[in-house]
């Protein structure tokens with residue numbers, strides 16, 4: 152092969168890549184590409200490189216995506232069976248917290264960033280409920296073990312990855328009010344898991360009722 | 363004409379890697395060298411170690427030192443060697459030697475296996491075992507003035523809380539404390555008696571590296587200069603520092619200065635539970651977390667004596683081979699960075715990697731810190747659509763991209779001029795330096811853990827072990843491209859054969875029971891042989907947890923590869939061995 156052909160071939164390839172990168176933009180001349188084009192170019196069938204205009208645009212995360220756990224609560228229901236909304240905060244009113252303070256997540260957590268204080272009855276007997284629950288999210292390595300091994304589906308992995316803050320020793324120690332999120336939210340971000348777990352729960356309850 | 367193979371000589375029928383067999387042989391030549399022998403290991407007399415190693419190397423063909431580490435047994439230290447004969451493969455032979463608890467010394471094996479150099483320094487640094495006869499016994503990961511030996515059982519690190527996790531303060535009265543508040547940094551660091559930080563000078567002036575040729579005689583009388591690359595240098599792949607002695611533009615010697623990313627991974631591992639270590643292995647070579655998970659699981663499962671179900675095995679292989687493809691694509695891309703082709707080839711590699719990471723993310727929940735493999739299976743089944751996407755990548759896209767990348771990168775004349783006959787590492791030298799993976803194979807040595815000691819289900823797949831001829835930078839790239847193709851070949855077979863079914867043996871349990879014993883589990887990672895040496899005392903935490911990191915050991919051979927070449931080549935050579943500092947410094 153004549154000297155330089157390999158080089159030229161490289162330049163040709165780079166040029167074709169440049170053109171491919173802008174091909175989508177040419178097709179949408181004068182306006183930004185639409186959601187369909189965006190999805191196509193992010194898929195295995197896309198070609199060329201595209202800039203996601205974060206934070207205006209975001210990539211969708213898959214359901215299994217795991218980032219910082221949260222505690223799940225069942226919202227209190229109003230007379231229509233709809234989650235009750237606190238008019239002051241606009242948030243759902245907490246009905247039951249699922250967590251029983253069994254401590255499994257605190258034991259399995261590899262960097263040991265979960266702290267749980269178990270609640271006690273006025274007589275001093277332990278109650279299956281956390282009095283305090285902390286996660287140091289700077290220490291959390293997002294391994295997902297807590298959610299994987301919790302026997303009560305009480306702790307789940309979140310999708311919210313925007314955690315930046317001005318300091319870390321107060322706002323990055325998540326306490327119970329920060330950690331608690333409703334089942335509605337959970338069902339929204341983990342629709343398949345939610346469906347499965349609900350089905351399993353119903354089956355269990357049905358088996359119990361039969362007995 | 364049919365050729366009947368000659369009957370195998372009687373010797374090859376016995377397992378030549380079996381400690382009992384080897385011990386018998388040693389006894390015939392060196393009668394009082396063997397202290398004891400078991401089904402797992404040979405314990406050798408401390409003062410006879412070098413002779414035994416020579417004998418094993420020269421007469422029994424154990425030419426490759428896989429791994430060298432040590433265990434603190436409180437009353438003594440045990441230094442552990444794993445040896446393989448490259449052409450035989452099989453489970454490595456375990457050799458052990460005991461050293462007294464006070465002032466422990468062991469003969470250095472550097473005269474026989476030069477790959478022992480960095481590993482002995484690591485043991486000296488972290489365990490305090492002195493290796494007599496080592497040409498350059500200095501700390502390697504910790505800084506020179508550091509007091510204490512961080513892997514000893516009596517060493518307590520800053521923020522020390524308890525010997526083992528889970529800590530008692532987390533539940534059921536777990537009031538949150540910030541570690542730094544409980545135990546401010548300087549209170550828990552020990553300094554030598556009259557240490558003065560300002561007056562401190564590292565205990566050396568001259569560079570001392572093994573095998574340094576004195577400056578090439580030239581007509582001009584020139585002084586050698588010492589040049590520091592890094593640790594903050596865009597070309598050194600993270601916080602790697604290279605201390606190069608130069609004669610003009612020629613590299614006379616180069617010594618990697620390590621430890622900037624050291625976090626005592628092994629001590630953390632001994633504090634963790636077995637399961638708790640899995641996400642930590644992600645952080646070794648963070649490009650290949652799936653494969654790291656697999657290597658660790660291979661070790662622990664060997665110890666536990668369990669096997670994952672079929673589907674899980676296939677999923678593991680698919681993940682590991684995708685990892686290999688992306689690891690090599692990124693390695694090649696970074697090398698072109700070093701050559702001055704800034705980021706364009708790298709971005710092309712990263713673009714494909716993103717698609718694979720999308721798959722990893724969908725399956726495991728994370729792009730890089732996958733934490734996907736569990737003992738006896740995988741964390742969860744792959745989601746719907748995963749296999750289809752994977753099939754498209756493997757059948758259509760990745761083969762096309764491999765061809766494209768190769769055609770315009772490898773045939774480029776500028777690349778050829780810079781890569782051919784640069785950084786040559788001949789095959790026997792590569793073996794002696796314990797090189798592994800693509801670096802070893804580029805030197806013409808046909809050795810791959812997937813074939814030498816098949817783990818998971820690699821014995822079912824058809825694939826070749828590509829090798830180079832010269833062992834230069836060019837071969838290392840070509841071998842990587844060939845391996846990418848072989849990975850795709852394995853992937854095709856795996857995607858075809860993947861059965862439906864369970865993904866976990868038994869019930870998922872966070873309290874893993876690991877019986878007493880020890881194991882050296884290894885796997886062929888994109889960077890080379892990743893090994894885990896685990897000692898279990900039956901408790902929930904490993905007694906000893908050692909990582910044999912290929913990048914670390916490859917850096918030990920960097921001097922051999924780069925002496926005599928130009929300074930600009932040094933960067934390229936360093937790029938061609940593809941180091942990741944997360945794995946080097948641990």
Ligand code: SF4
Nearest residue numbers: 250251253254256301
């Ligand atoms: S494992 Fe689940 S139920 Fe138990 S303490 Fe943790 S969150 Fe609560």
Ligand code: SF4
Nearest residue numbers: 260291292294295297
């Ligand atoms: S995700 Fe992992 S590190 Fe984070 S709180 Fe849960 S168990 Fe701990």
